[in-house]
Amino acid sequence: MYWNLAMMDWNNTTLDLNPRTNDWNVTTTDWNGLTMLQNVRTFDGNGKTLEMGFIEMLNSLSAAFHRKTLKTRIRLVLRIMQFIYYPILAIVAVPANIVTIVILSQEKCGLSRCVSHYLVAMAIADLLVIIFDLILRHIPFVYLEEHHFLEGIRVCNIHAVLLYAATDCSVWFTVTFTFDRFVAICCPNLRSKYCKVKTAAVVLATVTGLSCLKNIFWYFLFTHQYYHRSRPWFCRVTSIVKFSPVWSAIEFCHYVLTPGVAFILILLLNTLTVRHIAVTSRSRRRLHQQSNRKSTKDLEMKSRKNSIILLFLISGNFILLWSVSMVYSINWRMIFLGYESVYLPLFVMELGYMLQMLSCCTNTVIYVIAHPKFRQHLKNILHYPFTPIVKCIKH
Structure with missing residues (x-):
């Protein structure tokens, strides 16, 4: 840095x-x-x-x-904000994701078991990102002025593999959840075969394994020594690797794939889903008018509406909070490849990190907004520690 x-x-x-x-x-x-x-x-x-x-x-x-x-003003303000923002975010994000995992694992929120599996996996991945990226990377580099003790901890390349693997899982779990909802809503013939708990488990395990294999190259790209001035890297990188066309191309593909390709897939699937829902809604409205059942509630469309709200909130939140970091990372790597088209100031990188970290704890807020049953379970958990105190006061 x-x-x-x-x-x-x-x-x-x-x-x-x-x-x-x-x-x-x-x-x-x-x-x-x-x-x-x-x-x-x-x-x-x-x-x-x-x-x-x-x-x-x-x-x-x-x-x-x-x-x-x-x-300079913007960068200084963002750096000062990080001294307060990152610790508060860690204090909120860790218990929020743990509570989300506990509530969704009970499968009492009115969601299908398949959806619950995807949401639990997303919460676990977000929790790992908070630990490996926010707590073990950003906070030490922001708070420790000299950082010299980190140079003696020679595990940076291992840390990088775990961090980027967890990040990939967080991103691609969102893609697989979006695809699952697309199949459930738009492909009725495939729904019974694909939207099952066993399929969800296989898909999540496959994504996890591929994410770990994909990010092994960071072990060889980085050295084992931490280096606080090599942002957006955080490990010391040799000049041979930094300016090598081969390594640059591999890293560029990494940034394009995660989350670039993920963005495209999510937008495409959501567009197809919206189109299908619009066509289906018109058809069902026409049938209701012909059968004179205006007062009858369409329970299926209401269920689809709830699923769509949850899907769009999660997808939109992901795209909004990841876009800045993705643009800067791709542009920064292209500069090392010799293609400097647009210069992005350093405060864009800092803002991208802050928004990316925020995305790891916003899904809990989305569940609270979209699902009354999740909100009720959350209230019960928050009230539980105070229940004995209330009973003692009543007695």
């Missing part, structure tokens, strides 16, 4: 960080209008490069704020 800061003091000295070399460029203008450029680094007693902490960022933000560029 590097800082693209511009700080000007009363002596007309400007301080910028070179993103290629991680060196500080200090430009000083004297009273005669002469400009002097220096290249410096800040070191501690052990020769390690120091990072800006929370207090330093607040001071930098408040000092000569109007003289900083817009990109």
Whole structure:
């Protein structure tokens, strides 16, 4: 992670960080209008490069704020927000996903067993992403100013494999759930054969195995050493790998597949589902009018409506919160391949990470909104610790 800061003091000295070399460029203008450029680094007693902490960022933000560029202001604000945002998100996301797993595993929310299996798998994958990505990656790099102790923990490439495998599972479980709902709504002949618990278990196990196999290449691409300045990577990467066309192509395909291809599949399946529902709704409305059954409730269409609301909320939430991170990752890798078409500032990367992490705890909110039975079970769990206290007060 590097800082693209511009700080000007009363002596007309400007301080910028070179993103290629991680060196500080200090430009000083004297009273005669002469400009002097220096290249410096800040070191501690052990020769390690120091990072800006929370207090330093607040001071930098408040000092000569109007003289900083817009990109620098946005990036500083986002970095300051991360000091508060990431811990709160971890505190909320971990119990939210655990509670979701417990409630959906009981299969008492009025959902089919097949749907419950997909939703439980999605919650487990989101929980793993929160642990491997948010808690073990983002929070240490945001809070620990020097990060030097991480360099002694030589498991970064293993961490990367687990992190990206969990992320792939989270993404592709959403795709498989979308496909399952597409088959259930649009393919009545295939519904009885595909929408079964056994099929769901096979599909989820297959996706998990393929995700693990697909991400083994990170073990060889990364080194075992953590390196906080190599974002969006977080492991030290050799220059041979970083600028190798072969490794660059493999990594580019990774970003395109997850979540690029997943986006396309979800949008395509949802479009076909909406089209089918629109046609079916018109046909059923016409039949009801012909049979003079205007007052009779169409229970099947009501059930489909509930399924569609749940499907669209989950799919739309996924696409909305992942889009920024996907665009930046693909663009960033294309730059290393030599195709720099659009320059995206660094605050886009930070915003993408924040939104991507948020997507791992929003499904619980969606279930609360879409399903009254899930909401009731959640209330019972929240009230359970206070039940003995209430009984004691009554007695």
